[in-house]
Amino acid sequence: MGQAVCVQIGLADVPALERGVSLLGSGGGGDTVTATALLRGRLAAGHRTALTPVGELSGDARVVPIGVIGATAVFAEKLPSGAEFRAALAAIERWTGHRADALVSIEVGGLNGVVPLVVGGQLGLPVVDADLSGRGVPRLDQLSVAAAGKGLTPVVLAEPGGQVLVLAEGTSIEVERTARAFLAGSGGWAVLALAPIPASELPECAIPGTMSAALSLGRQALSADAEELAAATGGRVLGLGRVVEVSRRPGPGEHGRAGFARGSATVRDHRTQSLLRLEMENEYLFAMRDGEPVASTPDVLAVLDHRTGVPVLCDVIRRGVEVAVLQLPAAGFWTDPRRLQVLAPRAYGIDCDPVLLEVRR
Structure with a gap:
């Protein structure tokens, strides 16, 4: 078996990526139109975007799971400024004392299959070819890190109005409930960031290869009935x-x-x-x-x-x-x-x- 290599994402790949992550949303995951418009904008401006295989990272590299949660319809109406992602990343780095070396999507299904590619380019961080769902899931306590027994905390939520919330402790179910209450009282959506995960631990608590698999699925879907x-x-x-x-x-x-x-x-x-x-x-x-x-x-x-x-x-x-x-x-x-x-x-x-x-x- 050949060694995994970085997958470059170009403008011509965006329709396939969008179709693939939409399919994996299983009817959910949010509308991908806004997220792919943001990605097209970056690629059209000459920025390069790629998916980095887990095996290409050093074992001690710290990978931060990141994504958007909440009312994705509101996300389309109230676009992110980019400050939300920077605030979430900075807060989780301060709280844990670890710098982020890379990002990984919390959910390949839907808009979170695209957003981390935009954010990684903005923050100058590679995006790992993996995610924490393998499909669309509705609740934070259903992410793979929780299912693998690692728990979710600490968790950072940064909403478009400027509020940043750090959940230091709590069960995965408690984190889910608190996050929904926070969203109800803020802008309807927020950026979520979890504690950095050593790359050596990702294969046990994440699902490798899902981003490139979504791209491949989308290509098949665009050329087949x-x-x-x-x-x-x-x-x-x-x-x-x-x-x-x-x-x-x-x-x-x-x-x-x-x-x-x-x-x-x-x-x-x-x-x-x-x-x-x-x-x-x-x-x-x-x-x-x-x-x-x-x-x-x-x-x-x-x-x-x-x-x-x-x-x-x-x-x-x-x-x-x-x-x-x-x-x-x-x-x-x-x-x-x-x-x-x-x-x-x-x-x-x-x-x-x-x-x-x-x-x-």
Whole structure:
């Protein structure tokens, strides 16, 4: 096997990167249009952007996980100035006493699959070809570092109004709750930075290769139809048809706190006339065909506009749209029995065992 090399990202690669991270968002992760516009701007101005393999870093290099959390629709309306990322990085460096040598995305699915490339260029830091999710995830306590037992604290949140919050201690669930309360009282979104991780520890608590894999997935998606894409990725097409019903409702809360919005979308499959129902929260989580479970998280469930191939997000899916529904294999990190339950249906209040693809990449 050849040694991994840095992957250069040019203007011509941006459409594929955007399509790949959108697919891995599993219907969530936020709109990538704004993030890719920022990346295009940097590349058009002559700045170089690359993905650095974990193995190219020295073992003691410190890698800071970074990303945007909160209401991504507000992110598009209230663009970052760049100061938020600098403030978050400076705060985590001061608190931990370690300088950042590189950055890694907290989530490859959605806009956080693109934003770190912009930030790395602005801050003069390499971006590691890895992330802490392998797909789209809704909660901080579901990041791979938490699933691997490292915990999240210390955590820094920097919002566009200038507030910077440091969470020094707390369980991963407590960090998630506190972060959501902070977002509700600030600008709706914030930059999150976690403590620097030695590069030698990344393979155990992150998911290597996911950024370049998103780029490759996007290239395949741009040159193939749904059936071809499923075959090329070890996935399968769950349904081809029209969305006939969409319902939305408040999600279940915990300890008196509101939950994420929940809902379902039903597709009538043109091939069999069966009904494919997708349960969704921030992402598509679970699929049933005529009442029988057929697919679930942590596999990626993607809904594509049948005409354009563009992924349809949970918050914009509507009746009447012709779609293809795909099931794509989860990263091996999440199919490990030690971590499977972190993203399994019951983690979202769906009382069913995981229904995963048998073929793995």
